[in-house]
Amino acid sequence: MKYRIPKGTVDLYSPHIHYSQAVYSHACHLFTRYGFSEVVTPVFEHTDIFVRSIGESSDIVHKEMYTFNDRSGRSLTLRPEGTAGVVRAYLGNKQTNVDAHQRWFYFGPMFRYERPQKGRYRQFYQLGVEIFGCENPYYDAELIALLAEYIESFQIPEYDLKINNIGCKECRPTYNRQLQEYLSRYTSQLCNDCQYRLSHNPLRVFDCKNKACRQIWEEAPLIHEAACPSCQSHYENALFWLDQLDVSYVQDPFLVRGFDYYTRLVFEFCSNKLGAQDAFLGGGRYDNLVEEFGGKPTPALGASFGVERLILLMKEYEYSAQPDIPFYYFVVFDRENCRQNVPFIQWMRRQGYPVLIGDYNRSLKYQFKEADRKNADYVLIRGENEIAEDTIQVKNIRSSQQDNISLSEFKQQAGSNNT
Numbered sequence: 001m002k003y004r005i006p007k008g009t010v011d012l013y014s015p016h017i018h019y020s021q022a023v024y025s026h027a028c029h030l031f032t033r034y035g036f037s038e039v040v041t042p043v044f045e046h047t048d049i050f051v052r053s054i055g056e057s058s059d060i061v062h063k064e065m066y067t068f069n070d071r072s073g074r075s076l077t078l079r080p081e082g083t084a085g086v087v088r089a090y091l092g093n094k095q096t097n098v099d100a101h102q103r104w105f106y107f108g109p110m111f112r113y114e115r116p117q118k119g120r121y122r123q124f125y126q127l128g129v130e131i132f133g134c135e136n137p138y139y140d141a142e143l144i145a146l147l148a149e150y151i152e153s154f155q156i157p158e159y160d161l162k163i164n165n166i167g168c169k170e171c172r173p174t175y176n177r178q179l180q181e182y183l184s185r186y187t188s189q190l191c192n193d194c195q196y197r198l199s200h201n202p203l204r205v206f207d208c209k210n211k212a213c214r215q216i217w218e219e220a221p222l223i224h225e226a227a228c229p230s231c232q233s234h235y236e237n238a239l240f241w242l243d244q245l246d247v248s249y250v251q252d253p254f255l256v257r258g259f260d261y262y263t264r265l266v267f268e269f270c271s272n273k274l275g276a277q278d279a280f281l282g283g284g285r286y287d288n289l290v291e292e293f294g295g296k297p298t299p300a301l302g303a304s305f306g307v308e309r310l311i312l313l314m315k316e317y318e319y320s321a322q323p324d325i326p327f328y329y330f331v332v333f334d335r336e337n338c339r340q341n342v343p344f345i346q347w348m349r350r351q352g353y354p355v356l357i358g359d360y361n362r363s364l365k366y367q368f369k370e371a372d373r374k375n376a377d378y379v380l381i382r383g384e385n386e387i388a389e390d391t392i393q394v395k396n397i398r399s400s401q402q403d404n405i406s407l408s409e410f411k412q413q414a415g416s417n418n419t
């Protein structure tokens with residue numbers, strides 16, 4: 001019997017894995033420069049925290065969560081996104097009582113029962129950043145600048161940054177009423193989903209791709225025009241700092257983001273390489289979420305993206321995630337030859353070089369073929385003569401050129417190439 005992989009999931013191998021390693025390692029390097037540190041939370045949480053944060057009426061909570069009872073009857077859910085767990089962790093961390101300002105990033109698998117399609121899986125990887133305890137709109141701009149720098153580190157030259165102001169808990173209810181009033185004039189023309197949204201959470205109507213619904217919502221009152229003076233001033237300040245940080249953006253009055261917890265400034269990075277101006281990275285402020293989780297009022301903001309979508313984009317722009325250090329295949333004649341060369345091979349590995357050693361029970365011909373299959377850059381050989389003379393045979397697989405060079409010269413080259 002042959003087992004098949006569960007629908008909507010994927011096994012990750014090389015070379016794909018080089019891309020996800022690059023996603024993670026660029027984040028570790030770059031985010032650290034902006035004062036972030038990594039946080040790792042469990043892949044499952046109490047169901048309640050997702051219902052509360054993402055919103056009962058959202059598609060995620062409604063249709064897409066992997067929810068189950070554990071053996072003690074607790075309702076648990078595989079995390080469909082990262083922010084809720086990180087907020088819960090923020091409140092569980094004693095340090096945050098002394099220092100409300102924390103900057104964390106996370107990387108890991110998320111789970112949603114979605115219709116599988118290109119770049120979308122039921123277990124997918126997400127990378128996210130969260131900043132807690134910062135009210136100042138400067139930080140909205142700085143977070144966006146960091147993300148732009150991060151994207152550009154993969155040589156992705158073109159993308160659109162869309163931003164919008166979606167107001168706060170003071171001004172949003174007024175807007176929701178305006179929107180409801182407007183939409184209820186067209187109830188019969190809206191799709192079933194939008195009719196449900198109209199009564200439960202009218203903002204979600206802007207997510208609808210249905211043409212008829214779109215024509216209706218495109219004429220709706222604009223959310224940023226309904227923002228209160230304090231939201232207006234926050235937004236304008238964020239724009240000022242985006243200009244200072246040299247980040248270009250377009251203002252999109254219909255951008256509302258998929259989660260209910262967002263407030264004030266929201267943003268999305270989009271690329272038309274992913275289909276119709278699809279977003280691959282998004283985020284915004286969520287100034288009330290910490291308080292809603294039972295904490296002190298704590299302004300916060302964050303962003304996250306699906307790693308698979310970013311990798312699609314990296315591939316579109318032919319970013320090479322392969323490590324650019326040479327890969328060596330060491331051919332050995334027999335057990336004794338292997339014994340004599342092992343110390344040198346271990347030295348190479350400690351220098352940081354990938355070396356694969358051939359199986360001395362296999363023929364030389366087999367080992368050379370294997371070097372080829374493994375995409376080695378060089379084949380190395382040291383027989384009796386080379387060992388006696390302190391030299392090494394180096395064969396460049398691409399050019400087929402073979403040289404016998406002194407070991408000290410090789411070591412020098414190896415040392416200087418790999419700093």
Ligand SMILES: [Zn+2]
Nearest residue numbers: 168171228231
């Ligand atoms: Zn407001």
Ligand SMILES: [Zn+2]
Nearest residue numbers: 191194208213
């Ligand atoms: Zn609709």
